[in-house]
Amino acid sequence: MVLTSVPAAETAYQYVRELVLDDRLPGGTMISEGEIAGQLVLSRTPVREAFLRLEAEGWLRLYPKRGALVVPIAAGEAQSVVDARLLVEVHAVESLPDSESRARLVATLGASVAQQAAALDRGDLAEYSSLDSGFHLAIVAAGGNPLLTSFSVTLRERQQRMVARSLWRDVERARGFVVGHERLTDFIRDGDPRGFAGALRRHLHDAHLPERAAAAGQPA
Structure with a gap:
């Protein structure tokens, strides 16, 4: 799954982002760094960077020691x-x-x-x-x-x-x-x-x- 020519954090970012946009990770779903790292065979550090970027873009909400919540689609x-x-x-x-x-x-x-x-x-x-x-x-x-x-x-x-x-x-x-x-x-x-x-x-x-x-x- 990992593309060696692409930085690990970018790989993790694109992977999670597509899961959210395609609704394979629906709003309200909790995910963890370890879960994504395991799926991509990466360490947690690049996944953490990806989560921070996705939070800044409004796709995730991070909770220390608990993981990340996929932000639900807002009413309206x-x-x-x-x-x-x-x-x-x-x-x-x-x-x-x-x-x-x-x-x-x-x-x-x-x-x-x-x-x-x-x-x-x-x-x-x-x-x-x-x-x-x-x-x-x-x-x-x-x-x-x-x-x-x-x-x-x-x-x-x-x-x-x-x-x-x-x-x-x-x-x-x-x-x-x-x-x-x-x-x-x-x-x-x-x-x-x-x-x-x-x-x-x-x-x-x-x-x-x-x-x-x-x-x-x-x-x-």
Whole structure:
């Protein structure tokens, strides 16, 4: 499991972080340095460093002599993430400098949509999830603001954790989101930021706030 070319603390950090983001370590779970060290065949020192880093990022809460608690998802966090993503992605589309930039983005998004569909045809939900993240990140990056692009990565990580069990295990549900990506791409191609904003709101609510979307009469 250990990659010799990667520092031990980084290996431990990436390992525990992925367990949290994929919900294999659900919120409320207690873990110990010894447990993780044993799984990775490492000493406790790099695991301790990893735990401290994950605590600073808000994923873990450390308790001396007891271990680390995986911080549960806060009430209302899903809505907050959706609201933030709407602001960032719509701003990016509104900030596209010219038709040439828009055309490049549309080409990138079109290629991504095709790859997403192919991944789902293979039943590869992990690849689809990665492509989905890349699709939305490409939109933000096209807006030309590196701080918002970095912030978008953080939002996607939080969102990944929220939907790890409920969304990315359902191929047919994911196919509906690919159709949503096609619509978003069409609005960008047409130079219609307002249409994009409405489509993105429906897309995100359906993906991450499904109960609220259904109550509002939005399509699933």
